[in-house]
Amino acid sequence: MAATVTPIVDDQVYKLPLKVLVIKEKKQVLFAEAGKDFVDILFSFLTFPLGTLSKLMAVESNLQEPVRLGSISSLDESVTHLEEEHFRTQNCKEMLLNPRNSLASYCQKMKLNIDDATEPIKYFICENWECSRKVSGSLLSINFRNERCTCGKLLNREIFRENVTLEDGFVKETARFIICDDLHITPNVFGASVQVFQKLGITDMQDIEERTMHISKKEVVNLLKFSLISETPMTDFIFKKEQPLDKFSPQLQFDIAQVPSDEGKQMLVKIQIRKSNGKIVFAEAEEDFADFIFSFLTFPLGGVLHMLKGFSSLSCIDKLYKSISDLNAERYLRSQEVKDKLANPRCAFHFNVSNQMLPIEADCLPVYYCYSVRNYVKDRWVYSGTLVTSPKAITRGSEMDAPLNIVDPRSPTGESSSTEGFAKGPSIYMVTDDLVVTPMSTVFAISYLNRLGVPLFDVEERVITIGLKECLGILKASLTSASALTNGLKHLMKSIKREN
Template identity: 40%
Template sequence: MSAAEEVKFSMKVLIHKENSKVLFAEVGGDLADILISFLTLPLGTIVRLLVKHYGDDAPVIGSLNTLYKGLSDLDVNSFWTKTRKLMLLNPKNPFENHVGKLKLNIDDTEPIKYFACDFLKCTRTKYPVTVSMYCNTDTCACGRLINKEIDLKSIDSKQVGVFTKDTASFIISDDLHMVPNLIGSGLQILNNLGINGTDMIEEKTGSLVSRTPLTDLIFHRTQIVTNTVNSGPGTVIGQSATTSNSKNMNVKIIVQKSTCKVLLAQTREDFVDSVFSMLAIPLGGALSLTGGDSFLGSIHNLYRSFTSLSVDWHVESQFNTTQLPPKYLSKHQVFPLTEPPLYCFTSWNGYGYTRHLSSDNKSYSLANEKIHSVDLPDPKGKGSYVKGPAMFTVSDDLVVTQISAISSFSILNRLNVPLSDIEEYVVDIGIEEALSILKASLSSTSALNNGLQPFLKRHFKKPKQEN
């Protein structure tokens, strides 16, 4: 969409006549789809878009801004390749084939491109089919360079809506509760607001016109900045999210003895890889993993509303918000995340063979159709982002730097903590601890401390003295 183009949405709004407060709005599926699409945005993309839109005045989302800035500033030599750093700075949307159909898509991230061997016979006779995310980088089993772009089939062509049914209509309250457009739903909202009569309400019909991204609809500055205060320790994690069989990582933490506050961590590349990977998690996935709660304005209301809508009546399908794009999972990943499989379809269209990729192996009943699994070389190469073995310092607000005694002393000096008031401990970081840090990072500029506080007493362990 060019800068000169306008995207226009019509809506009816019910307002409180005395205080000019919006009570709720009636919206169609096109605007509802855009609101829901915010749940598909990777956390790193949200930070990048806010900085792009607001510059130095970008709203602060917990520790995500400093995590992203630290990633950007970290020397590229700390990563296996420049590509791996760019994958984290510009994480792909795992639902890009959905959001590409939106009336307005605020995610300007370039979609993933896929390439296969130019010799089409290879995709019919050699399997698994080798497909690459980069042109002229990998070779086919036949020895040719892979350089022919191949399409990823979009969502069902019979599906008119994106996330919601094209005929659906919704009521959205001022705090982003979204419910089907029924009179009972509207009455419930009014009752919750203590409005029992119609003399204080007024209907208005208007339109929402956008030349710029709709970021403010969800991430309004006043909603985010007021929530950057440090939340107290403690977290509740969704039960289903803690069942992953992840290995633990040993992390040395520096603790202030007088306050028991975690000041910073000294760690190997595995923990850093896991922390950086948080930027690739979709917002909806982060909410799902951490129990659906957040301090990001009212975004959790939108998440809960969408997950409770009927697939038969209101939404096209409930997507897996804990899904990452292909090859984004790190071997050091501790979060219970998934990647979609890829399949290569070839068929005869009357003139020749055609091919496409899909994450679903459902047959399209096409002439001479063949479906093969796909071998997708890992662009990370070593299965991770950060080069190792290496040691790093992670600050309380998740700024990652190459380890340096001088830098660590500078952090302590900036915090006005005397050396006599610090102590080192080793903490085992597993799925529960990682999820707690993730949840704290959404709301607190003290993510490391607030994320680890619930576990410190049972994990306190003095490190072995080195000779």
């Protein structure tokens, strides 16, 4: 299934007002003054999976050219073009192209929600109702109606969850904030605004002008793009900058902080290095390495920041992320639990890889029950059901069925949890420097070298060991660089160069 980039449709009924102070002559934003609605939008960016960000960067914009998210964009595109036969199930491709947001319930009530993946979840049980009421517990498919029951029939009967609770965003209703040009968020107190003036050396208040903007969904997407590519996203957003994107070059820093010694899982990977410049042309590895690369698409941005200790080389996103730790949860956020979730958002359940080398967690698998009601209609009993998250007392004409077994869409046999990932094995995969993943093919590899203009005598093969440090390096480089392997494995490349 090919990924489709859904155009953002502006809400003609509601546009969010935003008050900003600007320096008229310089056309520069000092700061914005905002409440819950706008700050919830900014914090929601951290909950988006990288695959979602890649697609939002590609939707229609007032920028002059398409915006790409490092190597994540080419990884996402390669999944689009990869045949379903290379995935463990036909649902694996769909999951990678449309990863779910584990904090979707916090985003659905936002007035300008730009993430289509936060739409309500759908639930399906066996089309045979009697099969769905087995004592041992029936199967439940979440969002996929093409799974099969143990009886052989499809899980395509939709049931609805009772009393779905949508969270009211992340910050408190009465909280007020100052958002600096670099997306640092601080409580709206006079001292904070004075610090901004002093930092910029502003003494003449005649140069300052107050403006009120009215922001639509499409403009939120533009703000997201600028937050990922610019060091002054509020200025570029408010003044609708249409400058060449080479202006927006993130400061690339790929050094990874101290990590524990590699005592855990490791992978052996063959890399083809161009001897003349030391760059990695492509890597060859088994399906575990392909799964490691695929899983980037499912990582929430905030979870990536947590793994990288808040230093992603996306400077404004780093400042936005740091704002969470600086804010007092009791006064400004809805709870300490909300703060903890924003500081380390997890993958949605079933979207994690069980043998993942990176320290990212996934949501726990929920427990659901089907609360069935029996009615006598046209000389026969007809059953209907509602999904609940806890047992309820049996009332007249209703029955509480056994807990449902949730089907992992990556499992070919309908298991509730899969011990493997997305890529089908045993197989060898080829991963290019910008993270394009394809099944290994010598013919394709030769054609790829020809397209790059790399002669065979300039290529050298090495076998390297990938551990935690290397995995973090590739992940960090993938956010800002089209050479994720070369930059992410920089320290290994230096040692190889010294050997040569």
